[in-house]
Amino acid sequence: MSFKAKRALVHFALLLLTLWPGVHIWLVKSYGVSAWKLAGWGMYAVPRPKSIGMEIFYRQRGATEYQRLRRAPEAVKAGAKNFIEHYRWLGLLAGPQDFAGKLLSMSPDWERVQVVLFQPSLDRGSGMMVMREDRFTEPSLP
Numbered sequence: 001m002s003f004k005a006k007r008a009l010v011h012f013a014l015l016l017l018t019l020w021p022g023v024h025i026w027l028v029k030s031y032g033v034s035a036w037k038l039a040g041w042g043m044y045a046v047p048r049p050k051s052i053g054m055e056i057f058y059r060q061r062g063a064t065e066y067q068r069l070r071r072a073p074e075a076v077k078a079g080a081k082n083f084i085e086h087y088r089w090l091g092l093l094a095g096p097q098d099f100a101g102k103l104l105s106m107s108p109d110w111e112r113v114q115v116v117l118f119q120p121s122l123d124r125g126s127g128m129m130v131m132r133e134d135r136f137t138e139p140s141l142p
Contacts, residue, residue, distance in 0.1 A: 032091025032134065046122050047129070052084050053118035056103065061111045069103075076103065087117055092134060100138030113138050 001009075018119075024040045027033040036043040057066035072080070079099050086094035096115050103113045114137045121132035 018040070023059070027093075028091075031093050032132070033093060034089045034091065037089045047120070051120065052088055054080055054084060055116045055118075056080070057114040057116065058103070058112075059112045061108050063111070066112075066114055073106070076106065079103075083115075084117070086118075087134075096136040096138060104138070124127045 004007060020039065021041050022039060024033075024035075025042065028035050028037070028040065028042070034040075035046045036048055056069040056072065059066045059070055069076075079102050083096060084092065085101040100113045103115075104110055114135060117134045117136075119132050119134075120129050123130045124130075
């Protein structure tokens with residue numbers, strides 16, 4: 001590799017290193033991606049997420065209201081645990097399509113599934129911890 005090629009490679013790496021913090025801040029702010037992952041430089045500025053709560057609601061065909069899933073089978077619990085781990089680090093980028101598809105296949109009477117996640121989050125305006133709520137509805141409404 002020539003000197004010019006090595007120099008260009010170093011300049012490119014430095015450019016990426018310089019731009020990445022801004023991109024990461026945008027991902028954290030826009031999509032709720034964890035500041036603790038993806039080589040984020042602001043990880044010590046926010047508390048590390050420890051506990052995430054989840055509720056699952058379903059709507060039967062022809063019904064207008066959702067009902068809460070009260071007793072989840074073991075397969076659903078395992079899928080929920082896996083999805084929560086993805087959500088913990090990827091935020092809104094952790095789409096629930098696979099998990100919701102498994103839930104919908106559980107009962108042919110279900111028309112739609114709604115997954116609600118609760119996570120303590122730092123409110124940047126007040127500096128207080130608040131409960132952030134994210135809702136995923138599958139299949140997505142048109």
